[in-house]
Amino acid sequence: xxxxxxxxxxxxxxxxxxxxxxxxxxxxxxxxxxxxxxxxxxxxxxxxxxxxxxxxxxxxxxxxxxxxxxxxxxxxxxxxxxxxxxxxxxxxxxxxxxxxxxxxxxxxxxxxxxxxxxxxxxxxxxxxxxxxxxxxxxxxxxxxxxxxxxxxxxxxxxxxxxxxxxxxxxxxxxxxxxxxxxxxxxxxxxxxxxxxxxxxxxxxxxxxxxxxxxxxxxxxxxxxxxxxxxxxxxxxxxxxxxxxxxxxxxxxxxxxxxxxxxxxxxxxxxxxxxxxxxxxxxxxxxxxxxxxxxxxxxxxxxxxxxxxxxxxxxxxxxxxxxxxxxxxxxxxxxxxxxxxxxxxxxxxxxxxxxxxxxxxxxxxxxxxxxxxxxxxxxxxxxxxxxxxxxxxxxxxxxxxxxxxxxxxxxxxxxxxxxxxxxxxxxxxxxxxxxxxxxxxxxxxxxxxxxxxxxxxxxxxxxxxxxxxxxxxxxxxxxxxxxxxxxxxxxxxxxxxxxxxxxxxxxxxxxxxxxxxxxxxxxxxxxxxxxxx
Ligand code: COA
Numbered sequence: 216x217x218x219x220x221x222x223x224x225x226x227x228x229x230x231x232x233x234x235x236x237x238x239x240x241x242x243x244x245x246x247x248x249x250x251x252x253x254x255x256x257x258x259x260x261x262x263x264x265x266x267x268x269x270x271x272x273x274x275x276x277x278x279x280x281x282x283x284x285x286x287x288x289x290x291x292x293x294x295x296x297x298x299x300x301x302x303x304x305x306x307x308x309x310x311x312x313x314x315x316x317x318x319x320x321x322x323x324x325x326x327x328x329x330x331x332x333x334x335x336x337x338x339x340x341x342x343x344x345x346x347x348x349x350x351x352x353x354x355x356x357x358x359x360x361x362x363x364x365x366x367x368x369x370x371x372x373x374x375x376x377x378x379x380x381x382x383x384x385x386x387x388x389x390x391x392x393x394x395x396x397x398x399x400x401x402x403x404x405x406x407x408x409x410x411x412x413x414x415x416x417x418x419x420x421x422x423x424x425x426x427x428x429x430x431x432x433x434x435x436x437x438x439x440x441x442x443x444x445x446x447x448x449x450x451x452x453x454x455x456x457x458x459x460x461x462x463x464x465x466x467x468x469x470x471x472x473x474x475x476x477x478x479x480x481x482x483x484x485x486x487x488x489x490x491x492x493x494x495x496x497x498x499x500x501x502x503x504x505x506x507x508x509x510x511x512x513x514x515x516x517x518x519x520x521x522x523x524x525x526x527x528x529x530x531x532x533x534x535x536x537x538x539x540x541x542x543x544x545x546x547x548x549x550x551x552x553x554x555x556x557x558x559x560x561x562x563x564x565x566x567x568x569x570x571x572x573x574x575x576x577x578x579x580x581x582x583x584x585x586x587x588x589x590x591x592x593x594x595x596x597x598x599x600x601x602x603x604x605x606x607x608x609x610x611x612x613x614x615x616x617x618x619x620x621x622x623x624x625x626x627x628x629x630x631x632x633x634x635x636x637x638x639x640x641x642x643x644x645x646x647x648x649x650x651x652x653x654x655x656x657x658x659x660x661x662x663x664x665x666x667x668x669x670x671x672x673x674x675x676x677x678x679x680x681x682x683x684x685x686x687x688x689x690x691x692x693x694x695x696x697x698x699x700x701x702x703x704x705x706x707x708x709x710x711x712x713x714x715x716x717x718x719x720x721x722x723x724x725x726x727x728x729x730x731x732x733x734x735x736x737x738x739x740x741x742x743x744x745x746x747x
Contacts, residue, residue, distance in 0.1 A: 221494055223502055223515050230501035237500035240649035241716045247703055251290045251301035255324030263324050268395065268418070269462050271305050271320040274355050277466045278318065278393075279309035285318070286726045289340060291714060293333035294707030299325045302333030303362075306341035308730050311353065312474040315730050317345035320355035323396055327359030332368040335376070336709050342379040344712075347618075347643055349734035351389040351476060352380070353469055356405050357396030357418075373401070380408035389476045393465045394419040394455075399443070406454060413468045414445035414455040421448060421455075482732030483578075485546030490523035492721065499717040507626045507652060513538050513553035513584055516624065520544065520721045526551070529570055534562030539570040541579065545725030547732070550574035550617075552635065553584035559631050560591045564604035565747035567634065568611035572745065575738030580618045580731060582724065583636045588657065589629025607747060608634045616739040618643040618731045622720060623651035623702070623711070638710045644727045645711040646720075647702040653710065658696035662689045 224230060252272070254260055260270060269277070279285055287307035294300050303325035309318045319341050321328035330338070345352050361369055383390050392409035398421045406412040406421055414421065422443030429437050441447060448455035457472075459465035496519045502511055518524040521542035528540035536556040542549055552567055559567075574581050590596075590605045612619075612634060619642035627637065632653055636642045647653070655661065666682075666689055673680040698704060702714045715723060 221515060221518060222512070223494075223498055225498060225501060229504070233504055234501040236505040237503065237650070237717070241500075244649050244714055244716060247294065247300070247714075248290055250294075250299075254301070254322045255299065255326070259324035268323070268357075270324065271322040271355060271357075274393075274395070274462065274466060275305065275307075275309060275318055275320055277463065278353065278355070278469060279311055280313065283310040284722070284726060285309040286723065286730075288344065288712045289337045289706075289709065291703055291706040292337045292709055294703045296333065296707060298331050298333045300707075301325075302337050303328055303331065304334045304337055306337055308344070308350070308726065312470055314473050314476070314478045315350055315733060316473065317341055317350045317352045318355065319352065321358040323357040323359075326362060327397070328357050329359035329362040330369060330373065331362035331365045333709075334362070335369045335373045338376050339379070340709060340712075342376070342383070344643070345383060345388065346379075346386065347641075347734070348730050349386070349388060349481060350730065351391070351473065351478065352383055353391045353393065353473070354380075354405050354409065356392055356394045356398045356402070358402050359397055360400045360402045377401070377404040377408050380405065384408075384410050389472075391469055391472050393459075393469045394421060394445075395462055395465065396420065399423070399425055403443070411457075411472045412448075412455050413457040413459050413465045413472075414448055415459045415462055415465045416445045418462065419443070419445040419448070419455070480733050481735045483547065483736055485729070485732070486543070487546070489543060489546045492519050492521060493524040494518045496520070496718050496721055499720070503624060503648070503650065503717070505650065507586075507650070507657075508557075510556050511586075511625075513555055513586065513624070516584060517542065517551055517553060520724065521549070521551075522546070529573070530566050534560065534564075534566035536560060537563035537567055539566060544582075544721070545728060547725075547728040548577075548579050549582050549728070550579045551582045551584065554587040554631070554635070557586060557588045557626065558591050559587055559589065559605065559608075559634060560596065561599055561601050561604040564590065564601070564608040564634065568604075568607040569744065569747050571608075571611040571615050572739075572742075575615055575617055576744060578617060578736050578738045580620065580728065580736060581615065581636070583619060583621045583642070585621060585623040585627040585632070585635045585637075585651075586625035587628065587631035587635060588626055589631035590634070604747075605630055605634060612636050612640055614739055616737060618736060620724060620727050621645040621711075622724075623647040623653060624717070625651060626657070627651065627653040628656050643731055646713050646715045646723060647706060647711050648717045648720075649702060649714055651702040651714075652700040653702075653705050654696060654700040658693045658700060661696050662693040665689065665692055 292302040305320045390409040391411045392406040449458035538553045619636040621642040670680045
């Protein structure tokens with residue numbers, strides 16, 4: 216094993232400047248997360264507590280094992296839209312009775328916990344994470360059903376959420392519904408499709424139609440309890456398997472159910488003891504420059520993420536703009552691809568493709584650390600076959616069968632985003648650091664390209680190009696692309712699983728690798744390694 220030596224000097228001005236800027240970004244991240252933590256705001260939280268109910272986050276806290284972490288996914292979903300940040304639902308991986316579970320909790324303080332387009336998208340992502348990593352699912356239900364003003368955007372696609380529950384069951388991944396409150400109309404199918412159902416006496420209301428709707432439809436006089444109360448479902452309809460006396464009892468019963476599912480992880484077992492990194496993860500804040508155009512050595516990052524700071528580099532003298540190598544993280548083997556100088560040339564693309572094949576041969580999960588401006592352009596590179604070589608890398612990434620995790624450290628532009636297993640390539644998990652930017656290209660470059668295109672268009676029509684007039688448009692476009700490239704924005708759109716403090720990366724990766732180990736980890740079969 217080769218330990219990584221460090222060239223990072225915490226006494227330099229550049230380090231101090233980077234660190235200060237990173238700390239400001241991390242403080243801002245806490246402010247953005249506070250929006251999600253606030254749910255529907257003080258008034259609705261107070262009203263909810265006043266009714267003797269726990270908030271969604273309090274329910275999760277009681278459900279998971281004491282002092283165990285909860286890896287929240289999509290906390291900033293809806294950021295930058297008119298919807299409440301978080302999308303009226305909380306999703307994440309929590310450990311219940313020692314079992315990693317996907318936990319999905321409606322937030323009844325946000326528009327009665329109703330589902331808007333952000334909620335639906337986030338719920339689908341949670342279902343995907345549970346399916347790919349073979350996790351049991353626990354739904355904490357209290358929802359007003361469809362967000363009526365946006366029903367056109369959710370009604371038709373939203374139906375898949377019920378199918379996802381029953382398909383999880385078909386896949387032998389247990390599904391549990393703890394029903395705390397309203398679960399009407401379509402929402403009734405959440406307990407309806409789940410393997411195990413717990414209902415809170417006096418709280419749960421599970422019916423296809425409430426009293427007013429029944430009156431309209433059939434003229435029958437009814438009340439909530441006879442139509443869908445917990446007692447009725449436990450004693451008459453049989454939809455409730457367990458009757459909980461209150462919310463805490465429902466959580467206790469949820470834990471009891473998980474205790475009996477006889478869960479066995481089907482993936483690799485980590486080594487029992489491993490060393491923490493020798494180099495301090497705190498220094499990650501001083502390593503990444505504020506200006507993404509300034510390159511940094513990703514080995515410095517890797518050395519602060521992996522066990523013992525030990526990294527065995529593969530092909531270190533070839534394609535040096537991409538660092539590849541093997542390491543161990545929280546006891547799990549991992550292959551790492553990390554951009555160094557930003558641009559991906561032919562050598563880098565071929566090195567990546569070869570390395571990805573090697574990882575598949577040894578069933579080793581892959582970590583992609585993004586900081587790329589994309590594949591190299593220009594006549595020399597086109598003539599040298601950059602498209603073919605980039606295609607080899609994208610082919611290898613697309614057909615790789617080992618789990619991928621992507622972390623956007625800095626830039627993630629152009630096809631480089633794809634080659635580095637961007638969102639469309641289905642990495643099991645993807646997180647962005649606070650200063651990350653993802654876009655088709657850098658904002659200044661994009662605005663410059665638009666100017667050249669506009670100039671050529673004017674010339675072809677024989678019209679003089681108004682460079683001064685176009686400057687305003689160019690500035691506007693640049694500012695817009697800048698904003699839309701930011702991590703909050705892309706996270707708000709659901710293009711990653713969250714924006715994170717770089718110092719938390721090792722812990723988060725450890726949780727991800729442990730989660731991934733619920734399913735078998737097997738690389739692609741069928742070909743040997745193509746030497747490229
Ligand atoms: N779509 C959009 N907004 C909804 C909503 C829905 N389905 N359900 C509730 N809201 C809104 C309310 O308009 C209210 O907004 P406001 O505070 O800005 O006025 C807010 O959420 C809280 O609702 P409220 O009724 O005061 O809360 P509650 O806790 O007393 O009751 C419900 C919650 C869900 C039981 C109740 O709001 C309800 O029955 N909603 C309609 C349920 C329904 O029929 N959904 C359609 C199913 S497909």
